[in-house]
Amino acid sequence: MQTPVLAFDVYGTLVDTQGVVAPLASRIGDDAVAFAERWRDKQFEFAFRRGLMGAYVDFFQCQREALDLVDQERGSRFTEEFKQGLMVVYRRLPAFKEVPAALERLRGLGVRCVAFSNGSRQSLESLFDHAGLTAMFDDIISVEEVRRYKPDAVVYAHLRQRTHSRPDNTWLVSSNPFDVIGARHAGLRAAWIQRNPNTPFEPWGDAPDMMAPDLEALSDQFQVVLEREGKRRS
Numbered sequence: 001m002q003t004p005v006l007a008f009d010v011y012g013t014l015v016d017t018q019g020v021v022a023p024l025a026s027r028i029g030d031d032a033v034a035f036a037e038r039w040r041d042k043q044f045e046f047a048f049r050r051g052l053m054g055a056y057v058d059f060f061q062c063q064r065e066a067l068d069l070v071d072q073e074r075g076s077r078f079t080e081e082f083k084q085g086l087m088v089v090y091r092r093l094p095a096f097k098e099v100p101a102a103l104e105r106l107r108g109l110g111v112r113c114v115a116f117s118n119g120s121r122q123s124l125e126s127l128f129d130h131a132g133l134t135a136m137f138d139d140i141i142s143v144e145e146v147r148r149y150k151p152d153a154v155v156y157a158h159l160r161q162r163t164h165s166r167p168d169n170t171w172l173v174s175s176n177p178f179d180v181i182g183a184r185h186a187g188l189r190a191a192w193i194q195r196n197p198n199t200p201f202e203p204w205g206d207a208p209d210m211m212a213p214d215l216e217a218l219s220d221q222f223q224v225v226l227e228r229e230g231k232r233r234s
Helices: 017-053 061-074 080-090 101-106 119-129 153-163 177-185 214-234
Strands: 005-008 112-117 139-141 168-175 189-193 210-212
Touching: 005 153, 017 061, 017 080, 061 080, 061 101, 101 214, 112 119, 112 153, 119 139, 139 153, 153 168, 153 177, 168 177, 177 189, 189 214, 210 214
Parallel strands: 005 112, 005 168, 112 139, 168 189, 189 210
Antiparallel strands: none
16 A cells, blocks of 8 residues: 655645744734735735746745735835845744644654645745754655646646655645645645634635644544545455
8 A cells, every 4th residue: 555645735834924923013013913914915926926927936036025015015114124034034934833743643654744835945944944843754845846836736746746646645735725726626635724713715626635723633534534544455
């Protein structure tokens, strides 16, 4: 039996992008949460648009372009030094508290864990180094290797090629509905991490095979799946 592959999205799934709120609050107070949310939304939008245009750049550049735009929109007037500091924070975001133990447990179940992100490998290595997650992954797979962005089907095909895995044995784990829908469209299995209980799954495309509020709950569910599928094969 082929070893199952769990491919983890990173930003918002393993690490908390709200880690930028505190430094933002030091400058703009109560507007920090709204600024952070708008900044993240524009990062995705710029990456998706560049993907459609065939004009790939490092996701770090999309982050910076989005920061410049939101700063202009909201009239924050951040200095260049402060903006550079915010970009450094994005490379040092903290892991969600349950993530290290949950990843360790999943690895103990005999699955292969890989990071799979729109971020560059350099950014991810820096992020994992600061979050203490480097040893948790068998590999880091970045979209920069194909110069496309999730949810392009080419990216999920690249994941399978890199991991030498079958679609039915390859799981995408993400807190982003667009990522889950993209993986399911490409024939993979997928688990949605619903970190915000008030956020509904998008009402189109294929539904996730599994839903969980965090990685601890995911590890519980995945153990059941492995046991059930192991019995079917025996």
